[in-house]
Amino acid sequence: xxxxxxxxxxxxxxxxxxxxxVAYFIMTLAPGDAVDMLVDPGLNPENVLLQKKxxxxxxxxxxxxxxxxxxVLHGSLGYSFGDxxxxxxxxxxxxxxxxxxxxxxxxxxxxIGIPVGVIAAVxxxxxxxxxxxxxxxxxxxxxxxxxxxxxxxxFSLKFDLLPxxxxxxxxxxxxxxxxxxxxxxxxTVLGMYNAAVVMRYTRSSMLExxxxxxxxxxxxxxxxxxxxxxxxxxxxALMPVITLxxxxxxxxxxxxxxxxxxxxxxxxxxxxVEAIFNRDYPVIMGLNLMTAVMVMTGNLLADVGYALxxxxxxxxxx
Amino acid sequence: MATAELTAVPETTFRIEHTSLTRLIIRRFLRHxxxxxxxxxxxxxxxxxxxxxxxxxxxPNKINPGAFDKAPSLQYLLGTDQVGRDNxxxxxxxxxxxxxxxxxxxxxxxxxGITLGSLAGYxxxxxxxxxxxxxxxxxxxPNLLLILVLVSVLGPGLRNIMLVLGLLGWPQxxxxxxxEFMHLRVQEFxxxxxxxGVPTPRIIIRHIIPNAMGPILVGATFGVASAILSESGLxxxxxxxxxxxxxxGQMLNAAQxxxxxxxxxxxxxxxxFMILLSVLCINFIGDGLRDAxxxxxRR
Numbered sequence: 001x002x003x004x005x006x007x008x009x010x011x012x013x014x015x016x017x018x019x020x021x022v023a024y025f026i027m028t029l030a031p032g033d034a035v036d037m038l039v040d041p042g043l044n045p046e047n048v049l050l051q052k053k054x055x056x057x058x059x060x061x062x063x064x065x066x067x068x069x070x071x072v073l074h075g076s077l078g079y080s081f082g083d084x085x086x087x088x089x090x091x092x093x094x095x096x097x098x099x100x101x102x103x104x105x106x107x108x109x110x111x112i113g114i115p116v117g118v119i120a121a122v123x124x125x126x127x128x129x130x131x132x133x134x135x136x137x138x139x140x141x142x143x144x145x146x147x148x149x150x151x152x153x154x155f156s157l158k159f160d161l162l163p164x165x166x167x168x169x170x171x172x173x174x175x176x177x178x179x180x181x182x183x184x185x186x187x188t189v190l191g192m193y194n195a196a197v198v199m200r201y202t203r204s205s206m207l208e209x210x211x212x213x214x215x216x217x218x219x220x221x222x223x224x225x226x227x228x229x230x231x232x233x234x235x236x237a238l239m240p241v242i243t244l245x246x247x248x249x250x251x252x253x254x255x256x257x258x259x260x261x262x263x264x265x266x267x268x269x270x271x272x273v274e275a276i277f278n279r280d281y282p283v284i285m286g287l288n289l290m291t292a293v294m295v296m297t298g299n300l301l302a303d304v305g306y307a308l309x310x311x312x313x314x315x316x317x318x
Numbered sequence: 319m320a321t322a323e324l325t326a327v328p329e330t331t332f333r334i335e336h337t338s339l340t341r342l343i344i345r346r347f348l349r350h351x352x353x354x355x356x357x358x359x360x361x362x363x364x365x366x367x368x369x370x371x372x373x374x375x376x377x378p379n380k381i382n383p384g385a386f387d388k389a390p391s392l393q394y395l396l397g398t399d400q401v402g403r404d405n406x407x408x409x410x411x412x413x414x415x416x417x418x419x420x421x422x423x424x425x426x427x428x429x430x431g432i433t434l435g436s437l438a439g440y441x442x443x444x445x446x447x448x449x450x451x452x453x454x455x456x457x458x459x460p461n462l463l464l465i466l467v468l469v470s471v472l473g474p475g476l477r478n479i480m481l482v483l484g485l486l487g488w489p490q491x492x493x494x495x496x497x498e499f500m501h502l503r504v505q506e507f508x509x510x511x512x513x514x515g516v517p518t519p520r521i522i523i524r525h526i527i528p529n530a531m532g533p534i535l536v537g538a539t540f541g542v543a544s545a546i547l548s549e550s551g552l553x554x555x556x557x558x559x560x561x562x563x564x565x566x567g568q569m570l571n572a573a574q575x576x577x578x579x580x581x582x583x584x585x586x587x588x589x590x591f592m593i594l595l596s597v598l599c600i601n602f603i604g605d606g607l608r609d610a611x612x613x614x615x616r617r
Contacts, residue, residue, distance in 0.1 A: 011451070011454075014451060015451055015454045015455050015458060016458075018451065018452075018454075018455035019455055019458050022455060023464070023467070026464075026467060026468060026471055027467055027471065029471050134352075137598060137601055137602065138594075138598065140601065141543070141594055141597040141598040141601055142594055142597075143547055143550055143551065143554075143567075143590065143593050143594065143597075144551070145550075145551060145554045145567075145570060145590075146570065146590035146591075146593060146594060149570065149573050149579060149586060149590065150587075150590075152579065153579055153580065153583060157576070157579065157580040158580075164576065257462050257463065257466065257555075258462070258551050258554065258555065261555060262574075272463050272466070273466070273555070276466050276467055276470050277470070284463075284467060287463065288463060288464075291463065292458040295458050296458055
C-alpha cells in the first residue's frame, strides 16, 4: 500500500511540472500582457517599458517561468499584477466563498442523489426508476447558466423569494440567514448536476450489489428486507459513490466559473475570469496549480480509499 | 412514441432467424425507446439547422428599424431583439453553429485520441508511459479554466473554439482506445495475425480498430454533447462566437442583463431550451448506442 502511494506521488511530480509548463507557455503566447491591458495606450513607451521591467515582463518566457518556479519551490506564488498583493492572499480570500458553495452543492448532491439512486435501484424498471433516471439525464444535460438564469427568473425576479446574486446583502443584516439565502440558488445550480451524477452512480452500484451472493444469503437467512438493503447492500454500494466525491470535490473547489459568474459570487471561479481578462499571469498560474494539486490529491485519496475499503483490489502494478 | 414502436416491432419479429451483426446492433438500439425518440427529435433539429435558409421565416441578421424589441406575435413567433432581428430565425441559424462546433471539435479529438490511444495500447512500455503521463497532464487541468485561457490567447471566435475543444478533449478517447487495445492485443486472433506476418499498421487498422469501434463511437457521441455544452458556456461568457453570428449560448449572453432576463423571457428561454434538448437527445442516443454496441457495459 505504502509502495503504491509513493509510486503515485512520484508520478505526480512530472505531471505537475507538465501542467505548470504548459499553462505558463500557453498563457504568455497571448497578444498583450498585463501592462498592455492596464495602462493607457497613450502613455510614453519608456514608462510602459519601465512598468514591464518592474513586473519582469521584459524577460524571455523561460526566464519568467524559472523565476516563477523558483518562487513556488520556496513557498511563494508571487504577486498579482493587478494590485501587487501576494497571489496566495488573493486566492485565499476567495477560497471560503467557493468552499461554502462546494460544500452546499455536494450536500445537496448526496442528500438527493443517494436516496433517489437507492430507491430507483431497489425498484428497478418501476415508474419511479424511469422518472429518476430521466431526471438524472436532465440534470447532466442542463447547461448550468441556463438553469441559473431560470432560477433567477422564477425565484428572484417573478416571486422575489431569493436574492439574484452576491455573497450577502450590502448594507443589510448579514446574519446567517441572509448568507444562506444568497447561497441557495448558486448552490442548487451546482448541486443539481452533481445530484444527477451521484444518483446514476448510486443506482448502478446498488443494482450490482443487490445481485451479489451475500445479499441473497442475507435474504435467505430471513433478515428483514430493510436490513438487507441498508446494512448489507448499501454499505458496499456506497464505495464508488464516495470515490466519486473524492473526484468531484476538488473540481468544485477549483471554482464553478460559470455559476459564480452568473450569481456574482466572489469565489475562485470568478477570480479566474477576472485574472484571464486582465492577463494577471501569477493569479492564473496560482489557481491552475492549486486546482491541479487538489484534483491529483482527490484522485489519489479516492484510489487509496477504494483499496483500503475493498480488499479484493490489490495494486500490484500501477 | 407510437411511430417508434411501430418501426421497432416488425424489426424484432421478422429478422430474428438470420441476424448479421449490424442487424443485431440495430435491433438492440431500437429496443431503447428513449434513444429512438431522441434520434427522431435530434434529426429534426439537425435538418432544420442544415436547411436553415428554407426553414427560417426571416433573415437572422437583418436589422429591422421598424420592429425593435417586439414581443412574440404571428409575424415574429419568438419576438425580435433590440435591433429588430427575428429571434426564431436566429435560434434556427444558431443551431448550425452550436451543432457544428460539437461535430468538428469531436472530429479533431477523435483523430488525436485514436492515434495516441492506439500507440499507447499497442506498444505499451515507454510509449505507453509517456502518452499516459500526457493524458494525466491534460486531465489535471481544470477543464474550463484552461479552455478559457486558451480561447483568450487565440482570440474568441468559432474556429478557435473548435480548435481548443478539439485539442483538449482527446484524453478521454485516448483512454478508451488504450484500454481496448490492451485488451485486444493479447487476444488469439491478433496473436495469430502477428504470427503469420501481418504488418503492424495493418493489424492496428484492419483488426483492432474495427473491434474497438463500439466504445469509441459511444465516447464520441457523449463528446459531441459535452462540446456543445462547452461552446455554449464560452459563448455565454462572451468568449465564444462573436456577433453578428449567433449560437445558442451567445443568445443567452444577452440575458446577463437583468432587464432582458426579467421582461423578455422569449429571447433567452428558446435558445437555452434548444441546448438542453439537443444535449439531452445526444445523451440518450449515446446511451442507446452503448447498449447496442457493447452489451458488456450495460447498466
